[in-house]
Amino acid sequence: MKNISQRISLVPASPIRKLVPFAVEAKKQGVTVYHLNIGDPDIKTPDVFIKSLQNWKRNPISYGQSQGDPEFLEGLKNYYHKLGYPFIQIAHIQVTSGGSEAIGLTFFAVCEPGDEVLTFEPLYTNYNSYATIQGISLVPVLTKPDTGFHLPKKIEIEEKINKRTKAILICNPNNPTGTVYTRDEIEMLVKIAQKHGLFLIADEVYRDFVYDGNKHVSLLDYIEKMPNQIIVLDSMSKRYSLCGARLGMLISLNADLMAGILRIAQSRLSAGLIDQAMASHLMEVPSSFFKEVHKEYQNRRDILFEGLSKIPRVTLEKPEGAFYCIVGLPVLNAEDFCKWLLTDYRLHNETVMLAPASGFYSSLGKGKNEVRIAYVLKISSLKKAITILKNGLIKYLHTKNTRLQTRK
Ligand SMILES: Cc1ncc(COP(=O)(O)O)c(C=O)c1O
Structure with missing residues (x-):
């Protein structure tokens, strides 16, 4: 039988979607997953x-x-x-x-x-x-x-x-x-x-x-x-x-x-x-729809920026538009962290899904310690997601360091 094309293997998996199976598995276990990985508006369609x-x-x-x-x-x-x-x-x-x-x-x-x-x-x-x-x-x-x-x-x-x-x-x-x-x-x-x-x-x-x-x-x-x-x-x-x-x-x-x-x-x-x-x-569509949506996203942006800025060694710029930002994390491999959040970490049976940022660069090796966050969650969930991210990051760094020290 002939092989499938080689060129198809060159097409990259979506960094936004490739960790989805881990999120699905977590949800099967009854875990709530806050999605900060995808820009799918949660605001009601007019x-x-x-x-x-x-x-x-x-x-x-x-x-x-x-x-x-x-x-x-x-x-x-x-x-x-x-x-x-x-x-x-x-x-x-x-x-x-x-x-x-x-x-x-x-x-x-x-x-x-x-x-x-x-x-x-x-x-x-x-x-x-x-x-x-x-x-x-x-x-x-x-x-x-x-x-x-x-x-x-x-x-x-x-x-x-x-x-x-x-x-x-x-x-x-x-x-x-x-x-x-x-x-x-x-x-x-x-x-x-x-x-x-x-x-x-x-x-x-x-x-x-x-x-x-x-x-x-x-x-x-x-x-x-x-x-x-x-x-x-x-x-x-x-x-x-x-x-x-x-x-x-x-x-x-x-x-x-x-x-x-x-x-x-x-x-x-x-x-x-x-x-x-x-x-x-x-x-x-009434202009009030756009006014409300705009106000809501600007609020979310402010809450996200303020919340993440307070986490030690987390870096980000205040986004000026859209509903995304690139966030620098004190980790070597953000993809590993994102996966770990889905497979290993729970705070009150909840976790967050983030998109590793390396897939948002076309230069190899860039964005390894960054994630992309979409703030497309209502404010109460966004606040919870920030807390989970903060606590998860502390736990992850602790776990990794302990593992490294044990190896030594
Ligand atoms: C920058 C940008 N362009 C285009 C699209 C495509 O969106 P759609 O195909 O839903 O219109 C997206 C979706 O996230 C996007 O972020």
């Missing part, structure tokens, strides 16, 4: 979407159109107009099965195998997966905790550009660091992309999650100036608590690129019709 599902009448449930359901596309167009981009037309929007599909489509649309996409690490782990699947090299420029993971100088970015570089990809607000880039930073990238003739891709799925009164700077501000180079990736998942609906979008004014992407979209037929019919009500 009623208008749920009602639309309850009123579903169409039978049979057919395929949708490949570009997207016309009513959903119309709703999206109105959304971008309201956001301040009245030039965006339906022809500039491709509906995708989650922002995830938009990432894969964009890589395919701008790169040949072997081409390079420059991005900033720590990075959203699935960029790595999609690049690997397509034989593209992700070239990371390191961002560091001491500068709040903001961008390095122009020269450090330009140093990584060569003739195989096709695009710069930025995630803003950033998963996993929570960094929100300033207008100066975005304009620096715009200038670099202009100078080197590169595509400039922004993943803006966390656009609405920006704290402390700061404003998100969208690449849509620059898309008319660089209509053929800028691509914006977006998603319904986080903004509307619709992760399970699997709906995202890709925005570009480049007609050739959009035509090519539509051809691929035709090969996968369509995104889910029921999901799109439901999501077409997006403009009916």
Whole structure:
């Protein structure tokens, strides 16, 4: 029998999901596991979407159109107009099965195998997966905790550009660091992309999650100036608590690129019709929903930051947006610690699940003593999770030291 492909073995397991079997086992034993590992919003989906599902009448449930359901596309167009981009037309929007599909489509649309996409690490782990699947090299420029993971100088970015570089990809607000880039930073990238003739891709799925009164700077501000180079990736998942609906979008004014992407979209037929019919009500979501959600996440961010900052030798920067942060721990191997929390540690029969951060770097060996935390838990649970993490860390360090001393 023939072997399965070698290339499939290169695709990394998700650092967010790979410890799931240990969490499942703990839960089977009756243990409560607080999930700080995944950004799946726990805030209730707006009623208008749920009602639309309850009123579903169409039978049979057919395929949708490949570009997207016309009513959903119309709703999206109105959304971008309201956001301040009245030039965006339906022809500039491709509906995708989650922002995830938009990432894969964009890589395919701008790169040949072997081409390079420059991005900033720590990075959203699935960029790595999609690049690997397509034989593209992700070239990371390191961002560091001491500068709040903001961008390095122009020269450090330009140093990584060569003739195989096709695009710069930025995630803003950033998963996993929570960094929100300033207008100066975005304009620096715009200038670099202009100078080197590169595509400039922004993943803006966390656009609405920006704290402390700061404003998100969208690449849509620059898309008319660089209509053929800028691509914006977006998603319904986080903004509307619709992760399970699997709906995202890709925005570009480049007609050739959009035509090519539509051809691929035709090969996968369509995104889910029921999901799109439901999501077409997006403009009916009351603004109070976003106000509440924003307030809740900023509160969670504050509680997490304050709680973790008090744990000795734990380091983190205050996240400016999204609902994640990278946390440095006084351990040699954060993955071992994360696993141990699930297999060996309980505080009043409860534990926490974290995501080891090494999978959020594409450079080998980076992030070994870091975890990524998603603060997607209600405040009472978040407080408990912080206490468990603190006590677990003390116990883990004690256990490891005892083991080391016994070995000596
Ligand atoms: C930065 C970023 N981009 C894209 C996605 C994809 O989300 P979805 O496929 O649910 O739209 C995620 C999901 O966590 C994300 O964090």
